[in-house]
Amino acid sequence: MLRTALDGLTVLDFTQIAAGPTATMLMADMGARVIKIESHEGELGRTLGPAWVGEDSALYHAFNRGKLGMSLDLKHPDSAAVIKRLVLQADVLVESMRPGVMARLGLGYEDLAALKPDLIYCSISAYGQEGPYADRAGVDGILQADSGLMSLIGTPNSAPSKVQAPVVDVVTGYMACMAVLAKLHAREKDGLGGHLDVSLMNSALALQQASLASFLCDGKLPTRIGSAAPYSAPNEAFEAADGWLMVAAYNGNRWPTLSMVLGHPEWIDDPRFASSAQRVVNREAMCAALTDVFHTRPVAHWLAVLREADILCSRVSDYNDVLAHPQIASNGMLVELHHPQHGVVRVPGFPVNSLEAAQTPYAPAPDNGQHSRSVLREFDFSEDEIADLLASNAMHCPEVELA
Template structure:
């Protein structure tokens, strides 16, 4: 099972908010022991609400399930010494501080590789560890803007718009996880770890492969066109009598079938609509024609008829619709976590073989420093030393 594929691996997680926590959560979902190391002020993601679960944000709980919580003040040498001890038995370290911060703390890759040459050390930053922007901080929205992604989103002549879900953060977390797994595979051959440089900027660019590749080829700057695809038509949302329907019927056969279902056989021979490329060129006229017909009936009416004709379509769902989606239950992707203080919490679960994954219970996100004492005990710290660390404020 994927959910126990990484059992026996230990991860030290020095990340906050979403990108790094996504990576470490995936590793925890696959069975790794993830020790989330937080400063006394806690992960900044705890403060990003609404919505709230107790005093912490739902975002924090959604990105940190299955981890153990260790609280250290890395400005104190005693806390740095604790990390050095943990690194001796760790397989993976993930950090998302600004480049150079871990080095100044004495916890950079070069130093820790001396202690444990097999350590896979993954740095996640806004722009990367090198280059003129390396010292710039950045979050999801900033990188959506700076990478050009925001220029693709929204409608012409409207204010800039971004994807509300932190897509750059999340895909960066997946990129980091993929890179770590690849480095672990390489380590099986040579026994050596290494330093991985994963950035939000590169991940944001990877999200835009189709648009950037097109621009590199023809120099035509893409413009926002709402729900439509710039390379095919119809491949967009149309207004129905009670909502919206997304339709992808751009190849020859499906366009003909769509015209038949809509009772508009004459469109097949319309020179403006003869090919997908022509429909892209004459998109405004095509949209006006299709909206005029789709608007006569509710979404359910059209879904039934289009699906019967094997035309790709979907209701443009809101989150209330999503919770009623029959495939959501079939895939087992909506995870339930039993929290000792907050009861049953729901979140998106591990997305691969999710029905299988749902059979394994998820552990809740840790409270700040919840497992500090038990984690230190597991690394053979004496009770006296643990008490001293807690008393000094180096640990909490």
Template sequence: MRNALDGLTVIDFTQIGAGPSCTMLLADMGARVIKVESPAGDIGRTLGPGWVGEDAALYHGFNRNKLGMALDFKKPEGLDIARRLIATADIVVESMRPGVMQRAGLAHAQLEAQHPSLIYCSISAYGQQGPYSQRAGVDGVLQADSGLMSLIGTPGGEPCKVQAPIVDVTTGYLACIGILAKLQQRSRDGRGGHLDVSLLNSALALQQSSLTSYFADGEPPVPSGSAAPYSAPNQAFETKDGWLMVAAYSAERWASLCSVLDLRHLEKDPRFATSPLRVANRAAMTHELTVAFMRRSADEWIAPLQSADILCAKVARYADIAAHPQVAANAMLPAVDVPGFGTLRMPGFPINSASANTAGFTPAPACGQDSALLLRELGLKDDEIEELIQSGAVRSPAETVTGAEA
């Protein structure tokens, strides 16, 4: 998988989370991804705490395996370089507000005639068309506006969000899927095309089961903490020293759970005879099971529960993940060497992970890190590159112009 897209070039006009997660996946699969930033850099570089040198860890987590170019689109020379880069590309991914790329002359409709095989993916908050298309939005705003936030938290509590940027990452993965589908289509007819991928649509897709349930019976969902709204028991229970997630909602596993907890009388309790009844009487069920679970530690419960084929896991903290034996077996936390910082571990490539993550990754580029190299590839001479840098149209570390290539 790490060389599946060898030979493809991607120009990446994205920042923060959704777009960069898409282009990072393409880079992880072997595409040559050129990340184009403004001279000020990707906003994601500033979103700490969690710092890797002067840049936020968030930036590093979404931008490995890319080359870095920094251009000022407000200068004609910068725009010209952007057009020349696009002319070398198979794929363009952009996450500007709808209309920005068109005003720059870089929208798909403006490029299609000259580059008919170009696959062009636009990522935005609400989509390219419609009454909200000009609204900006980020992960948390779309968790709210999509209804996702109404599912999260505890009854009567304040609104909560998934603290990992789940809408951003899902949008990036869906954009990548769309691009891969377009590549397959292009292999048949030679034509590219435009993809419109939005955070709103991605957030709605995350709610496939809950939205479908709402349209089936008209009942709006309510926050239920760790508990699944459609089955019980399927939630976290407090133990003597921590929390344990347990899924035992089938008839067989419910009977086994009652046996393991020495609560066999609950198996015959009419309030708990089926999963829908247990959902309806969840508070009473939770009380009975919690009293039993509190007798032992989470670790002490794991073995008897697993022996009874009951699905369970401790509610892990990140320190647990760092030492998790299966995470290690999957090689899902590879180390990346970051100049000036040292070794940084991060989630790796998630498909065929054990083999895919042993090939190693290059760190996220410094702002403009490869500008000189990429300009030379476009045919520019060192004096022309230096002129672009002095004009502010391009940002590049001085040593990449006057010294060895990046």
């Protein structure tokens, strides 16, 4: 089963907010034992709200399900030795510090690979581990701007906009997880670990593969065109009598079919609309003609008519619509985490459905330091050693460790 494919794999997680936590969450979803190591104050992602689950943000719970929580002060002189003992029994380490920070703590790739040559060490940063911007910090919005992605979003006269969902962070997490899985496969053959360099900048550029390829081909800067696709038409949202619908009728026989369904067979022979490329050039006239028709009836009417004619279409949904979407319910994509203190927390689940058997239940995100003692016990630390770490404040855990 996919959800247990990484059983037996141990991952040390030194990441925060969204990109790194996405990568390690996916590994946990596939059965890895992920140990999330935070400062005593907790990672920054816990503070990013509203909304809140207890004292932590919903964002933190969304990206950290299924992990074990450990709290260490990495600047404490005893902490590096603790991490090095954990590394000896770990397979993967994922970190999202600025380049050079882990090395200054004595926990850089070279330090740890000397102890465990088959360790897979994945570094996630804004711009990469080398180069003129390597030491610059960056977050999702900064990279949406710096990578050119923000220049694509919005309407012709609108201010620059960003995707509200942190898409660069999330796709970076998926890239990092993919890289780790590939390296694990290679390690099966050569027995070697390695240092993976995953950046928000590269991931943001990968998101723009189509737009960048077009620019590299013809040198024409893309313009902001709202919901439309710059390479095909109609492939955009139209306003109906009571809302918006998205229509994609640019390929094959779908434009002639759409013209007939909407009662305008003359559009089929209109030279302005003879091909998708011509409709892109004459998009304004095409959209005006289509909107005049779509305005006359509600969204539900058009969805029924267009689907009957095999025209690709959808309601432009808000999250209330998403919660009621029958396919999302069928896919089991919105899952419940049962937290011992906060009850049920709902989040998006693992995005790949296993058709082999029932899905493995999801565990909630950990409280800060929740499993500090139990993790060290599993890694053969004695009770006296654990007590010393707590007494020196190198490690933190709750008075009563939750299950």
